[in-house]
Amino acid sequence: MEQTNTVFKLPFMILSILTVVCFLVNISFGSVYIPLSQTISTFTGSSEVEVWNVIVMDYRLPKAITAILVGSGLGISGLLMQTLFRNPLAGPFVLGISSGASLGVAIIVLGSGLFSISLATVLVSKWGIIIAASLGSFLVLLAVLAISSRVRDTMAILIIGLMFGSITAALVSVLSYFSSAEQLQQYIFWGFGNLSNLSWNEILIFLVIYLTGLMLSIISIKNLNTLLLGDRYARSLGISLKQSRLIIILATSLLAGGITAFAGPIAFVGLAIPHLTRQLFKTSNHKILLPAVILMGAIVMLLCDLVAQVPSSELTLPINAITALVGAPVVIWILVKQRKMMF
Amino acid sequence: MKSSKQHTILKTQNLNIGYHTKNGTNTIARDLNIEITSGELVGLVGANGIGKSTLLRTITKMQTALSGQVFINNSSINNISLKELSQELSLVLTEPLQTKNLSVFELVALGRHPYTNWIGSLTKEDTFQINKALDLIGITDLKDYRCFELSDGQLQKAMIARALAQDTKLIILDEPTTHLDMYHKAYILKLLQDLTKETGKTILFSSHEIDLAIQLCNTMIVMTEDQVHCNEPCVLIEDGVFDSLFPKDLISFDKESGRFKINK
Structure with missing residues (x-):
């Protein structure tokens, strides 16, 4: 919308600058102190200390990029779900994606005693867990979709997703009951989420999944705006509800599913980012919201990661705890400030 | 006759x-x-x-x-x-608007949906139709208000303007x-x-x-x-x-x- 674009130029510029700043700050802090100027020169491989090159290029840079992809991806999928379900409490995981992934990982990690030792080592490797998480979320999503294609009501899909979440949570409890302390610990560690685990190759695959989801979201912008009016209005504007719903769900599952597979189930970001963005931009127009949510998600995740690092110490806190610690107060703040959640 | x-x-x-x-x-x-x-x-x-x-x-x-x-x-x-x-044909329904976080202009602009391109950019013709609809209903001065700020009567007028903009x-x-x-x-x-x-x-x-x-x-x-x-x-x-x-x-x-x- 022409007239709105100019109004939003300034906040977009501020957010973009903030993103770059957060990115630079994120990669210059860590357990080893590296001056900012040296951090930047590592990009060309010309920093004074050889180890710094390795630290930045192989450890901090992949982690910062993962943080950006995770934050913005979860933000987008949260936005899509809140609009699709017209429910401010919807988040990227309402369709049972994270519970599916948890089940997949739980079966592999907690159930590894059931497999032969050689097979178990392969399965519990990093790729084993990524594949298990993807498969799990994909299968649960497929089940939710299959059932929801029979119901017309969008709200019913929401409830079906929640029910599948309960079923998988129950299955995970059963599995944990029968597993050893060691296995449980490994499973719980996966649940903490992890941004720093990815190699460049893995990031590349992650990026492809992310971009596919992003593209599907971008082509849905127009339909998302009409869905704001309600299903019947959207239909009267010539929208095929089934088709646009499918594309939106597909985009969310690629984004949230990919993120869960590569970084673990990360709580609250997907729910809180769209609200925070709406609070700042005061619009529901997805043409503005989508890019804003991407920047906002990236900023928040980079900051969360910075906090989790506990700068200049050896300590690293679980990222999942930090995001909830940041995310929950944000939601409460918005509720208190607005008295009513809007989407 | x-x-x-x-x-x-x-x-x-x-x-x-x-x-x-x-x-x-x-x-x-x-x-x-x-x-x-x-x-x-x-x-x-x-x-x-x-x-x-x-x-x-x-x-x-x-x-x-x-x-x-x-x-x-x-x-x-x-x-x-x-x-x-x-x-x-365009519609004005009884069901309440699902989100009231849109400006009146944005709401009316949604009526142009069947005519806009893949990302919903408004052409000159679209803007003309939107302004015409706002003008016909007499709510041009409300166009930057957001829907939750409107009274029921004003909101109904905005919904009618949206239907008009659908041309x-x-x-x-x-x-x-x-x-x-x-x-x-x-x-x-x-x-x-x-x-x-x-x-x-x-x-x-x-x-x-x-x-x-x-x-x-x-x-x-x-x-x-x-x-x-x-x-x-x-x-x-x-x-x-x-x-x-x-x-x-x-x-x-x-x-x-x-x-x-x-x-x-």
């Missing part, structure tokens, strides 16, 4: 409406033969539960007819895609005057009458404001238990159609004043 410029915009042929249930079909109204010509203001009245909403849902392709045909601009709606239909020959409104006070009821219906005169659009609305509709409409569709009548209001009054609208124990229709009176 229809002038040569007028043509049929909406027609139903032996239309039966209702629902398919587990135990067969539940017919709500049968043998509907309605014909509406362009530029008319048409009021649809009837008691609660008589099937006004079902009729509107069937006409707007939200629900399939049990049998019979609906023609919009002389083509059967079975042969029109949703996309094409969105350029033939269709036919606009259908489902009970546009609910939740409004007496002044705004009359205001909205008079606005609809002005719109038909100024733009030549056909407007069909369902309403419980029978006396207002009698005064303003060119044609009225009256749904009663046994039959659906479609004619000019004065003819319908002469035929005593309004008498059969409700049970007679409490209110009766007064032909002289054209309104219902409580039996004394």
Whole structure:
């Protein structure tokens, strides 16, 4: 919308600058102190200390990029779900994606005693867990979709997703009951989420999944705006509800599913980012919201990661705890400030 | 007396409406033969539960007819895609707006959806149509307000502007005057009458404001238990159609004043 674009130029510029700043700050802090100027020169491989090159290029840079992809991806999928379900409490995981992934990982990690030792080592490797998480979320999503294609009501899909979440949570409890302390610990560690685990190759695959989801979201912008009016209005504007719903769900599952597979189930970001963005931009127009949510998600995740690092110490806190610690107060703040959640 | 410029915009042929249930079909109204010509203001009245909403849902392709045909601009709606239909008829529904976080301009701009490109950019023509709609309804000064800041009457006007911006020959409104006070009821219906005169659009609305509709409409569709009548209001009054609208124990229709009176 022409007239709105100019109004939003300034906040977009501020957010973009903030993103770059957060990115630079994120990669210059860590357990080893590296001056900012040296951090930047590592990009060309010309920093004074050889180890710094390795630290930045192989450890901090992949982690910062993962943080950006995770934050913005979860933000987008949260936005899509809140609009699709017209429910401010919807988040990227309402369709049972994270519970599916948890089940997949739980079966592999907690159930590894059931497999032969050689097979178990392969399965519990990093790729084993990524594949298990993807498969799990994909299968649960497929089940939710299959059932929801029979119901017309969008709200019913929401409830079906929640029910599948309960079923998988129950299955995970059963599995944990029968597993050893060691296995449980490994499973719980996966649940903490992890941004720093990815190699460049893995990031590349992650990026492809992310971009596919992003593209599907971008082509849905127009339909998302009409869905704001309600299903019947959207239909009267010539929208095929089934088709646009499918594309939106597909985009969310690629984004949230990919993120869960590569970084673990990360709580609250997907729910809180769209609200925070709406609070700042005061619009529901997805043409503005989508890019804003991407920047906002990236900023928040980079900051969360910075906090989790506990700068200049050896300590690293679980990222999942930090995001909830940041995310929950944000939601409460918005509720208190607005008295009513809007989407 | 229809002038040569007028043509049929909406027609139903032996239309039966209702629902398919587990135990067969539940017919709500049968043998509907309605014909509406362009530029008319048409009021649809009837008691609660008589099937006004079902009729509107069937006409707007939200629900399939049990049998019979609906023609919009002389083509059967079975042969029109949703996309094409969105350029033939626009809607104002009773259901509340799902989000009120849009500005009035943005809300009205959504009416341009069938015409905009893949990402919804507004062309000059789109902006022109939006501003024209805002102007016709008289809410240009509200365009930067957000929907939650509006009163019910203002919001209803914005919804009508959105339908106007969709630039269709036919606009259908489902009970546009609910939740409004007496002044705004009359205001909205008079606005609809002005719109038909100024733009030549056909407007069909369902309403419980029978006396207002009698005064303003060119044609009225009256749904009663046994039959659906479609004619000019004065003819319908002469035929005593309004008498059969409700049970007679409490209110009766007064032909002289054209309104219902409580039996004394």
